[in-house]
Amino acid sequence: MSPLTEIRLVALRELRRGVRSAKGIALGVLTLLGAFVTSLVCVWIEGADRAKNLADSTQAYVALKRQLLEEATGDASFASYISSIPTSLLIFLKITVWLSPLLVALLGFDAVSGELQHRSVRFWTVRVRRWSYLAGKLVGLWALVGLVTLALNLLAGTVALVRGYVTPAELVQWGVRFWLVDLVIVGAWAAVATFISSCFRTPILALLTTFATFFVSWIAGAGGFISRQRHATDPGIALHMAWYEYFYPNAYDTLLLSPETWKVFTAFAILVGFAGITLAAGSFVFQRRDI
C-alpha cells in the first residue's frame, strides 16, 4: 500500500472523527455563531466607513479608497488592486486568519496525544508507517479546519452580499481567494499542532505547549510588525526585528493577497515548506519514540 493511500485513509477517519465528536460539534457551533456576529460587525464597520466618507455607492467608495491608497503608497496599480477588495470581507479575513491558530490548537491538540495517552495508536502502527500516520493526522486536521473556515467565509460573504456591499461575482472572486489564503496558513499551523501533539502522552500538556508555541510565534510576528511600522514612520530606526515576522505564518497573508504573482508563490512556497519541515521533524521524532 502506498503511503498516499495510508495518509488518505487516516485523514478521512480523522475528519470523520472531528466532525462527529462532541468537541468538534461544540467548537463548530460556537465558531459559526461567533462568525455570524463578527460578520455583522465587519459589515457595520464598512457601513460606518462609507457613511463617514460620504460614499453613497460602492463605485464611489472604491474610488475614494483608491485615491487614499495611491496618496499613501504612490503606487497606482497597487492602490487600484487593494481598493477593489471588499472591505468587510478583508476585515473578516484578517480576523479569521488571526483566530485560525486558536481553532487549530483546540481541534488538533489531542489528535495524536489522545491516542498516545490511551495507546489506541498501537492499533495503527502495526498497519501504517508512522510518518504516514502523522501526515494523515495533519491532513485530517487541515481538512477539518479548512471546512470550518469555508463555512465562515460563506457566512461572511452571504452577510456582505445581503447588505449589498459585494456582488455575487466579487464574492466568488474574493471569497475563494480569501478561503485559499486561510487554507494555506492553516496548513502551517496544523503542522505545528500535529508535531506538538505527537510529542506528548498527556493532551492537556500538548494543548498548553501548542498555545505557548503559537503565542511565541505571535510575539515574533508582532515584534516584526512593530519594527517595520517604526521604520516606516522613521527610516532612521533600524529594522532589527523585522525578520522575526516571518516566524509567524499569519504574516504571510499580505503576500498571499499581493497582486504580484511571484510574491504569492513565494509566500505559498514558504508556508508549504514550513509545514513540510515541521512534518518531517515530527515524523523523525515520532518514528524513534516508544509508543
Added chain:
Amino acid sequence: MASDLPPPRSIPNDAAAEEPTRKPRGAPEAAVRLRRVTKRFGSTTAVDGVSLTIDMGSVYGLIGPNGAGKTTTFAMMAGYLRPSEGSLEVLGFAPAAVDDLRSRIGVLPQDALLPASDEVGEFLVHLARLQDVPPTKAVATARRALADVQGSDWWRQRCGSLSHGMAKRVALAQAFLGDPDVVLLDEPTAGLDPRVAWEVRQFIKTKRGRSSIVISSHNLQELEEICDAAAILDRGRVVAAGRMAELTASNDEVRVKVGRGTQRGGAPGSVSMQALRDLPTVKAVEFDDEALEIVVRFERKQADAETVIGQVLWTLLQNQVRISGVTKGRGLEQRVMDLT
C-alpha cells in the same frame, strides 16, 4: 489439435483485481526471533539480553511475574518499543517494517483503548482497509472477524459503550483480522469473567495452526492449556524456555498425590515404594512428606506418561495406597514458582 483444446481457465480480471495485494509469503525460518535483546528505561533494565526463537505455527507463551519484562518484550516484538540493544525479527523483517509485515502480523495490545467515538464496524473496516483489503471485501472481512468473537450484534455500537469483555473481544477480532501469519496477544483474558475468558481461550484454540500465536500472560493454567512452548522470564532474563512438555517435565515424571490415612500416617509403605522402583520403566522414585506426593521419574524413550501412570497406579492400588490425584509432570505453575 491444439485449437480443439478448451481454453485454459483463468481468473477473471475483476476477480483478480479484488484479491488483496499481499506480499508473497516465503518460508521464514521462525515466526519471531530475538537476538540478545535489551531494553533500558533510563537506569532501569527491563529486558536484559533475551534471545528467543518462536517457530512458525506454534502457540508460544511468555511467562513471568510482574516486572519480569514480558510486556516489554512483547511491545518490542510489536514494534511499539525500540530495543536498546540486540535485534528482533518478525517473519524475517524488523518489526518497524510495516509495509513488509502489513496484514501478516496482528496484535492485541493489553492496555490500548478502542477509539471511543468509532462504531465497532467502521473501526474494523478501517483497519481492514489499512491492511490492504480491497474496499469491496473490507466489510465482509470485518464482519467475519467480529462474528468469530461472537460480536456480530455490536457492529453499530460505539466502541466507547462496550463493556470490558466486549471491548476485549473486539480488540481480539482486530488482531485476527484477515488471518495474519503471526498474532501477538498481550494478556488476552485479563479482567474477563470466567465464561468470557473460556470463550476467548476456545477462540484462540480455533486459530491454532492457522497463525503463529505469541501469548503474554500471568494465567499459567491458561498458557499450559493453550501453548506448545513457552519462555519463562524473570527480572528481564529468560530463565527457561522450550516446549511445554519439557518445561513441565510432563514427559519425564508422574506425580501421585496420596491421601491421608495411608500407611505410616500418610506415607506409602516401603513395600509399595520398592514396588514402584521395581517397575521396568521407572528411573527413580521420591516421596515428598510435606506435599504427600510421590514423584516417579521415567525414561521417556521406554514408555510414555500414560503407560507409566497405569503401571504406577496399579502398583499403588495393589499396595492399598489411597490416591487423591495424578498429574503428568510438575505443572507450569510449580515450575514457574521454582524458577522465579
